[in-house]
Amino acid sequence: MQGDDLVATAEARHVRYTYRLRVPPGARAALLAEWDRCRWLWNECVSRSQKAYRDGQKCGPARLDKMLTQARAMTPWLAAGSSVPQQQLIRDFGASRAKALKDIKERLSAERRAGMPRYKRKREADPTLNYTRRGFRLKDGRLRLAGGIAVSVVWSRDLPAEPSSVRVYRDSVGHWHASFVVPAAPEPLAATGAVIGIDWGVREIATTTSDAHDLPHSEFGEKTRERLTRYDRMMGRREPKKGQAASKGYRRAKQWRAKTHQKIARQRRDRARKWAKKVVRDHDVIAVEDFKPRFLSRTTMARKAADAAIGATKQALLEMGRKHARDVRLVHPAHTTMDCGKCGARAKHALPLSERTYTCTACGLVSPRDKNSARVMLVRAGLNPAGDDGVGPPGAPLREAA
Numbered sequence: 001m002q003g004d005d006l007v008a009t010a011e012a013r014h015v016r017y018t019y020r021l022r023v024p025p026g027a028r029a030a031l032l033a034e035w036d037r038c039r040w041l042w043n044e045c046v047s048r049s050q051k052a053y054r055d056g057q058k059c060g061p062a063r064l065d066k067m068l069t070q071a072r073a074m075t076p077w078l079a080a081g082s083s084v085p086q087q088q089l090i091r092d093f094g095a096s097r098a099k100a101l102k103d104i105k106e107r108l109s110a111e112r113r114a115g116m117p118r119y120k121r122k123r124e125a126d127p128t129l130n131y132t133r134r135g136f137r138l139k140d141g142r143l144r145l146a147g148g149i150a151v152s153v154v155w156s157r158d159l160p161a162e163p164s165s166v167r168v169y170r171d172s173v174g175h176w177h178a179s180f181v182v183p184a185a186p187e188p189l190a191a192t193g194a195v196i197g198i199d200w201g202v203r204e205i206a207t208t209t210s211d212a213h214d215l216p217h218s219e220f221g222e223k224t225r226e227r228l229t230r231y232d233r234m235m236g237r238r239e240p241k242k243g244q245a246a247s248k249g250y251r252r253a254k255q256w257r258a259k260t261h262q263k264i265a266r267q268r269r270d271r272a273r274k275w276a277k278k279v280v281r282d283h284d285v286i287a288v289e290d291f292k293p294r295f296l297s298r299t300t301m302a303r304k305a306a307d308a309a310i311g312a313t314k315q316a317l318l319e320m321g322r323k324h325a326r327d328v329r330l331v332h333p334a335h336t337t338m339d340c341g342k343c344g345a346r347a348k349h350a351l352p353l354s355e356r357t358y359t360c361t362a363c364g365l366v367s368p369r370d371k372n373s374a375r376v377m378l379v380r381a382g383l384n385p386a387g388d389d390g391v392g393p394p395g396a397p398l399r400e401a402a
C-alpha cells in the first residue's frame with residue numbers, strides 16, 4: 001500500500017495493471033541480486049539524508065544523483081547492476097523524503113521525523129524494482145528487464161495500452177508480480193448536481209453528509225481472527241534466537257499468516273472499490289479528509305486495522321474519482337472535530353473522543369460528531385452544504401475552492 005499512495009498523486013491519468021510472474025531460478029537470483037544493490041543504495045540514501053537533516057543541509061535530487069554516480073564509479077559490485085532501477089530508486093527516495101518533509105512542516109505537532117524514509121532490512125523488506133521505459137521490453141509475451149533478466153508474465157487480462165513503466169516485486173507470500181503503469185482514458189459520468197463531504201474515523205470508516213453513503217467498519221470474521229491468533233502463537237513459540245536461522249515451522253507459520261493478511265487486504269480492497277464506485281456515481285464533487293494513516297497507527301490491533309481500511313478506502317476513492325473525471329478535493333484534517341459545519345465557528349477545546357455529539361456554542365447546532373466533521377469537509381472545500389442531504393438548490397453553480 002505505501003508505495004501506491006505516492007503514485008496516486010504523481011500519475012494523475014495513469015492506472016496500474018498487475019500480473020503474476022513466472023520467474024525461473026536464474027532470473028530469481030538475478031532479481032534478488034539487483035534488489036540487494038538497490039537496498040544497499042536506499043540505506044545509503046537514508047544515512048546520508050539523516051546526516052544532512054542533522055547538519056541542517058540540503059539533500060535534494062541533484063545531490064542524490066551525484067551520490068549515485070560516485071557510488072557506481074567506486075563500487076564495481078554496484079556498477080555490475082543495471083542503472084535503471086538504481087536511478088528510479090534514487091528518484092523514489094527523493095520523492096518520499098520531500099513528501100515527508102512537507103508533511104512535517106504542515107503538521108508541527110506530529111512526531112519530528114514521522115514518515116521519513118527508513119532503513120530497509122534484508123529480512124523485512126520484500127524485493128521491489130522499478131523500471132522506466134528504457135529499462136524493459138515486452139517480447140513474445142515475456143518481460144525482458146535491463147541486465148538481461150527475462151521472466152514470463154501470466155496475462156490474466158490484456159494490457160490496454162503501451163506501459164510507461166513497470167514495478168517488479170515479490171509479495172509477502174513469496175509470489176512475484178509485475179505492475180505496469182498505463183495511460184487511462186477518463187470515463188466521465190453523467191452530472192448529478194450533488195456534492196458530498198467525507199470524514200474518516202475509527203467508529204465508521206467513512207461518515208458522510210449523505211446517510212446512504214456511510215461506510216461502517218467490517219470486523220474480521222471469527223475464523224480469520226482465530227487463525228491469525230494461532231499463527232502468531234506458533235511464531236512466538238518458534239521464534240529464532242538472535243543470530244540463529246529461523247526454523248521450518250517458524251517460516252511456515254509466517255507464510256500462513258502472510259496469506260491470511262493478503263486475503264484480508266483483498267477483501268478490504270474489493271469493499272473499498274464498491275463503495276467508491278457508489279460515491280463517485282452519485283456525486284459531482286467530493287470533499288474528503290486528507291487522512292494520513294501512519295500518524296495514528298501505532299496502537300492496538302483494532303486501530304491498525306482501522307487505519308489500513310481507511311488507507312485502502314481513501315485510495316480507492318481517489319482512483320475512482322480520477323477514472324470518472326470527478327472533482328475530488330482533499331481537505332486538510334486539522335481541527336475538523338472543533339469546527340462547526342453550519343456557522344464555521346471553532347470550539348475552544350478539542351472534543352474528547354468519548355464525546356459523540358457536537359454542540360456549537362455560537363449557533364446552537366447539535367449534531368452527531370462525525371456528521372458534523374463530514375459537513376466541515378464540504379465547507380472547507382468551498383462547497384455550501386445547503387440541505388441536510390448535501391444537495392445544493394437546483395441550478396445553483398458549485399463554488400470553487402479557495
Ligand SMILES: [Zn+2]
Pocket residue numbers: 340341342343344345360361362363364365
Ligand atoms: Zn455553529
